[in-house]
Amino acid sequence: MHNRVLLRNTIPVLMETAREVHSVCIGIWVKVGARNESAEKNGISHFLEHMFFKGTARRTAQDIAAEVDTLGAELNAYTSSEYTLYYIKVLDEFMEQGLDLLTDIVMHSLFPEEDIEKEKNIVHEEIKMIEDNPADYVYELFGKNIWGCAGLGQPVLGTTDTISSFTRRDLIGHIERFYGAENIIVACSGNFSEQLLLDHLNRTLGELEKRGGLGQQAPSLFSGKVDVITKDLSESHICLGLEGLPYSSEERYAMHLLNTVLGSGISSRLFQNIREKRGLVYSIYSYHAAYVDTGLWAVYAGTDRRHLCDVLNITMDEIKGLPETITEEELRRSKSQLKGNLILALESTSNKMTNIAKQEIYYGKYYSPAEIIEMVDSVSLGQVKQLARRLVDRNPFALTVYGPVKEQDLRDSCRLLQ
Numbered sequence: 001m002h003n004r005v006l007l008r009n010t011i012p013v014l015m016e017t018a019r020e021v022h023s024v025c026i027g028i029w030v031k032v033g034a035r036n037e038s039a040e041k042n043g044i045s046h047f048l049e050h051m052f053f054k055g056t057a058r059r060t061a062q063d064i065a066a067e068v069d070t071l072g073a074e075l076n077a078y079t080s081s082e083y084t085l086y087y088i089k090v091l092d093e094f095m096e097q098g099l100d101l102l103t104d105i106v107m108h109s110l111f112p113e114e115d116i117e118k119e120k121n122i123v124h125e126e127i128k129m130i131e132d133n134p135a136d137y138v139y140e141l142f143g144k145n146i147w148g149c150a151g152l153g154q155p156v157l158g159t160t161d162t163i164s165s166f167t168r169r170d171l172i173g174h175i176e177r178f179y180g181a182e183n184i185i186v187a188c189s190g191n192f193s194e195q196l197l198l199d200h201l202n203r204t205l206g207e208l209e210k211r212g213g214l215g216q217q218a219p220s221l222f223s224g225k226v227d228v229i230t231k232d233l234s235e236s237h238i239c240l241g242l243e244g245l246p247y248s249s250e251e252r253y254a255m256h257l258l259n260t261v262l263g264s265g266i267s268s269r270l271f272q273n274i275r276e277k278r279g280l281v282y283s284i285y286s287y288h289a290a291y292v293d294t295g296l297w298a299v300y301a302g303t304d305r306r307h308l309c310d311v312l313n314i315t316m317d318e319i320k321g322l323p324e325t326i327t328e329e330e331l332r333r334s335k336s337q338l339k340g341n342l343i344l345a346l347e348s349t350s351n352k353m354t355n356i357a358k359q360e361i362y363y364g365k366y367y368s369p370a371e372i373i374e375m376v377d378s379v380s381l382g383q384v385k386q387l388a389r390r391l392v393d394r395n396p397f398a399l400t401v402y403g404p405v406k407e408q409d410l411r412d413s414c415r416l417l418q
Contacts, residue, residue, distance in 0.1 A: 013201060014357060023349050035081045050123060058108065059101075141400050240316070255387060263299055297391060
């Protein structure tokens with residue numbers, strides 16, 4: 001059962017009860033992420049997320065860690081380009097203790113100076129870890145290539161220079177600016193008492209008086225450029241993409257189906273044609289990243305530099321050929337895959353919590369699994385082909401290659417660059 005209630009300060013609480021499970025997942029979502037940061041403070045949303053676990057007026061960092069383990073709970077946080085999430089997943093019998101821990105951290109963290117300096121080192125190591133994993137790092141390079149050095153192009157983790165500059169005053173300023181009632185939502189899924197949840201939240205988050213705000217966001221302008229970063233690696237890592245659709249687009253299910261046909265799953269065109277038939281890659285897939293005002297439809301592949309142009313040329317041909325060649329059978333299979341993935345994902349309380357929160361953030365309303373399945377089923381082959389044609393015709397391709405290759409070598413043998 002789904003329910004939406006406003007706290008006394010108008011923070012929405014989304015609730016989905018599931019009596020058949022023995023867990024509950026509670027998330028506090030703040031609508032601020034890397035795209036809302038200035039260049040000088042890039043990474044502060046993520047850094048602050050780390051600092052919320054360093055102790056409150058009632059609990060030391062060690063107390064928090066011990067309590068989480070004693071409850072057998074999962075307490076964690078996550079930062080993206082558009083939101084920051086703090087959540088706890090706990091057995092239903094410990095729901096009150098888990099909720100008290102979560103709200104204490106979000107509302108009463110102290111951010112000790114000595115821990116700020118230690119955490120800088122930890123985040124520096126996290127940045128190095130990403131940079132040492134080219135299959136991850138290429139996404140950061142791709143984002144910068146497409147969106148530039150501001151907004152969506154900014155890395156969630158920030159840079160070593162920006163992280164080094166953060167002060168406690170910066171953290172407090174970020175909270176004062178963004179952590180207000182207008183930017184916060186709470187989502188809860190699992191086996192719990194709605195009344196107990198709401199009573200506790202009204203005593204804690206419901207007392208928050210500041211409103212918060214995001215200010216003006218610069219529009220996200222897609223740039224179809226080629227960016228080759230030469231690096232001595234064993235593989236070349238490729239991201240190739242087109243501008244996609246915003247999160248709340250009416251065509252979002254046609255987009256998901258189009259992407260599924262192209263490169264989501266082991267029966268997809270890219271996996272079958274490039275990996276299974278030709279053996280040119282180990283990993284290749286397509287994805288659609290949606291944001292509040294835009295989207296990105298892209299392909300990732302990792303391949304030996306000898307096969308790089310073959311992989312690029314075949315991928316380009318597959319994408320450009322989609323409007324004319326998608327079949328009813330591919331669409332039927334993609335619908336089955338999409339519906340199966342949805343139902344399996346929603347068997348998890350944490351996924352349910354995430355689902356109802358994102359619907360509130362991006363749609364401002366709730367769609368049940370049955371309604372989503374109905375919308376997926378209603379998409380016609382003509383609608384998918386029409387969307388494919390529009391995306392392919394209107395957009396330049398953006399390409400980022402990271403690996404042992406020079407741009408001139410690519411230009412000599414890749415059709416995209418000629």
